[in-house]
Amino acid sequence: MIEINLQLLCFMAAALLVVIGLGGMLFLDNIIKKIIAFTLLSDGVNLALVTLGYVEGGIVSILEPGTSAGAFPENAVLIFGPGIVLTNIVIGVSTTAVLVAVTMVLYRRYGTLKASKVLKGERK
């Protein structure tokens, strides 16, 4: 029997977000909706990354004067997860910006946002 705790719930929420995002990217036809689905996906990934570093009753991983060096590695949360999340947010924002900008250009050209019309395969 798996014990249900905060970490497991967060992982499940992250998985749900990723699945919703993937489904939206695959099945929604509007390009803007696809972009929103992508942001959901990226939020799910971020949540998973933060959850990975979670320690029950943990402390911030900054070694302050007075913290015992032995207890610190046991209780400190994993620092790399939040670090990656920061970068991922920045990358996500810039990706979204590029996506939206190109979508605007394509909308001006075609007058529609339907991916099935705008993004269909090329025949050379």
Added chain:
Amino acid sequence: MGSIDSLYDKVKRFVTEFTSGKSTSSAMTGYMTGELQIVVFMMILASFFRIFSIPLGMVILAAVVGAIFIFGPMIKTIEDENSSDLNRVLFWVMIYFAVIIAVTLWG
């Protein structure tokens, strides 16, 4: 009935199925060579089965050769599946990912 007339019809249908629309000679060359490539490639893929068992590999090779002649020309299907439609590529990526995870996790 296997008369000469029906065989001609079959061959004609087979050849005209290669390209849709205007078929120039260079486009036809491409499609014909592509079809041949795919046939040989399928046979090579089937022959990889020799790693697991040689008799089974031979059976599969024969089956693939038969299937190619029944279902050909396959180049149109290949071309359609390789189009750069966003949703189609997304679909194939997810299938791929599922297969990779399945093979490595439970393989």
Added chain:
Amino acid sequence: MNESISNLWSIPLFIIIPILTAIALNIMYNRKKAISVTAVASSFALVVISALSPFGFHWFTGHPAVLPTGGYTYRADLLGWRLSLEYYYGPLQQIAIFLASLLLLFVVMISIKSLKKNIGPYISLLFLTFMSSAIVIMVNDFYHMWIGVEIGSLIVAGVVLASGEAVSQKAALKYTFFSALSGAGLAIALALILGVTGYSNISDAIKAMPLSNGSLASILYVAFGFTVLSWVYAGGLAPIHPLKADVYGASFPHATVLLQAQSKLMLVAIGLLLLRVFGTLPFAKEVMLSISVLTMMLGVVMAMLQTDFRWTLAYLIVSHSGLVTLGISLGTVQGIIGGLFQAINDVVYMSVLLLACEGVYYFGRGTSIKSVSGIAKRAPWLAIAAILGAFAASGVPPFNGFQSEIILIQASLNYGMPELAIVVLMVSVTTFIALFKGIYNIFLRPDDALNNNEKTGTPVPKILYACLAALIFITVLFGVYPQLAINFLTEAALKVVYIPWVP
């Protein structure tokens, strides 16, 4: 205790010079003279630095390597634990970055000649493309690898958009969607490996790999799947090859020269990472091999069907990425040498073909085999360059493609997979057919319009011919003396196979 960290001076320059140049060019925007001086000078500086730099490391964070005896050391060649973000510049990196910077120099010179407006932002994107490929080939930690791949793919979208056609805008949008997907996947893979091993340095993570622990090993499988996803994406392997071919076909041919170099370097870097980190997992090599075989065949078959020379080249580049990955996924020393050598040769001969294709553009009738013909009469040297490039691409001696393909064939025979050798042969033969279908129609087929003395387009710039001559010289040089390149690659291959250490 008395040892000190010796950071190599040249490694930061490979990152900083392109960034500073990009910022400066963006500010200059449209001042052609200033832009051309700055861009050519700084890309020439990159060529010189990559040629002259010694080999070494650059650390960003971390502590000295902890020895098994309990002591510690800063020496890079000792097998100690060191949690750090680090870059390594070795023989493989030297030849790869040297070639990439040489191509950058050529592409910058050509684009200054051919572009009319927005030169500054465009050339700054080219510099950033170079920077991302330099990052990816030099890193030895997951974190920088991820960032390099992400930056690289966003810049690719920008370079593609610059050509301004509808098809390039669509290609950029599709490609960016996948950059989002594969970036998320690589982030998850990075987090999983961090969670399992606790190290972001690749060498350290390999040593800490808990392969004996069943449940943790299954997490590694998931990480492998996500890393393969980003490998497939960054290198344009099947099933993302239609999008990558769109990207190559829709951008300016001279920009495709840099894009394909970047993609080959990413392919090599992530492929070696997969081999080092996950090579011992069962089925890992088989998955990589099957992806490369599929890519080769689908790419080359799709190249046969194209009627535009630009798109034929685009699919051939994709297909030859499969040759590179075939060598790497074999995992033997010979295979890896073959794969790396193929990557280098591929970059060179595809650049010859792409620049020849760029030359066809100057005649003003596009590159479709239906609309343009008889170029050989007006530009004989361009036709000769295209034919020599096609010989090199299809593995005809004495050009470089022959040397790497023969190594790949020998490697697959020695691995016990004669089928792979057959596939390699099929790819090279079909490359020949597909290329000569285009070359015959564009360059050699007699043209009615030419007989009527119709003159269209503008003269091909001399700098294009100079670049073509230099690149053809490299193809012949590597074809006649393959040891020149192989000497740079052997050390990396040996390291990857015997100690999963910095390649």
